[in-house]
Amino acid sequence: LRASEVDHTLRAKALYWRAEANYRLEQYAIASQHYQQFLLAPGAFSQPQYPKVPYDLGYAYFKMKNYAQAVAWFRKYTDNKTKDSLGLLTDALVRLGDCLYIQRKYWPAIEYYQKANKMGGIGADYALYQEGCVYGLVDRPNEKIRALLSIGERYPESMYRSHAYFEVAETYHLLENLTQAKEYYQRVVTEFPSSSNAPASLLQLGLVYYEEDNYDQAIQNLEHVVSDYAGTAAMHEAIVALERVYQAKGDV
Numbered sequence: 001l002r003a004s005e006v007d008h009t010l011r012a013k014a015l016y017w018r019a020e021a022n023y024r025l026e027q028y029a030i031a032s033q034h035y036q037q038f039l040l041a042p043g044a045f046s047q048p049q050y051p052k053v054p055y056d057l058g059y060a061y062f063k064m065k066n067y068a069q070a071v072a073w074f075r076k077y078t079d080n081k082t083k084d085s086l087g088l089l090t091d092a093l094v095r096l097g098d099c100l101y102i103q104r105k106y107w108p109a110i111e112y113y114q115k116a117n118k119m120g121g122i123g124a125d126y127a128l129y130q131e132g133c134v135y136g137l138v139d140r141p142n143e144k145i146r147a148l149l150s151i152g153e154r155y156p157e158s159m160y161r162s163h164a165y166f167e168v169a170e171t172y173h174l175l176e177n178l179t180q181a182k183e184y185y186q187r188v189v190t191e192f193p194s195s196s197n198a199p200a201s202l203l204q205l206g207l208v209y210y211e212e213d214n215y216d217q218a219i220q221n222l223e224h225v226v227s228d229y230a231g232t233a234a235m236h237e238a239i240v241a242l243e244r245v246y247q248a249k250g251d252v
Contacts, residue, residue: 008043015041016049023060032060051080055092067099074099090121097130106138125151125158133167141171162192166201178208199225199234207241215249 019034035057038044058074061067074092093116100109113134116127132147148164155161169184185208188201206221222245225238 008041009046012038012041012044012047015044016047016053019053019056023056026063028060028063032057032064035060052077052088054080055088058092058095062095062099067103071096071099086119086121087123090116090119090123090127093119094123094127094130097127101130101134106134110134110138125155125160128154129158129160129164132164136167136171141175145171162188162195162197165191166197169201169204173204173208178212182208199229199232202229203234203238203241206238206245210241210245210248213248215245218245219249 015034015038019031019038022028022031022034035053039050039053044050054073054077058070058077061070061073074096077092078089078096093112097109097112097116100106100112110131113127113131117124117131128147128151132144132151135141135144135147145168148168151158151164152161158164165184165188169181169188172178172181172184182205185201185205188195188197189205192198202221202225206218206225209215209218209221219242222238222242225232225234226242229235
């Protein structure tokens with residue numbers, strides 16, 4: 001290599017590692033400047049970090065809540081034909097979905113969540129969960145239920161299963177399909193008793209029985225909320241609900 005080529009290579013590397021250091025110090029605006037300087041620097045294109053920098057820039061702007069710029073850089077990364085890894089590509093697609101979701105561009109968000117889910121890898125279950133939730137925002141309850149239920153089928157170890165079942169139960173509840181609502185509230189309680197959704201599911205189960213005038217079952221579930229989930233918001237709501245149920249039953 002000629003001396004000038006060595007100089008260009010060293011300067012490009014210095015810009016990249018300066019950007020990385022600023023990013024890790026949460027100095028995202030400065031990091032984004034150095035990343036972009038790196039991309040334009042002579043000698044940068046031959047560096048192994050070059051293909052990944054649009055991904056890094058996407059995250060820098062994402063951290064700054066500049067979602068339009070984040071979308072632009074994540075798209076540049078996903079459009080690149082020399083991707084670093086399946087994991088990074090899936091994550092970039094997920095973040096594109098998140099950015100568009102935050103901007104209330106729901107249909108494009110769904111499209112990117114679907115692409116991330118099809119890619120597989122880490123984050124694919126989150127993408128499927130988000131896809132289902134966003135379907136709810138565009139008034140597609142059946143598509144929402146389909147997407148959320150497929151999490152349990154495709155990703156049986158996913159941390160989003162309890163959230164998915166709770167959302168399915170809530171959707172059936174809104175659709176006044178109380179039988180199905182009860183089934184999925186109960187699944188949350190039975191399969192995920194320690195999850196953050198369990199108290200709310202047990203509470204809602206009690207309220208559904210109340211709607212059906214099944215006061216004894218309503219009381220049983222609401223009392224379980226009070227005894228099993230002391231100190232939670234669901235417990236306080238259950239106490240109020242119990243008073244209504246006892247009055248309806250004629251025990252007060």
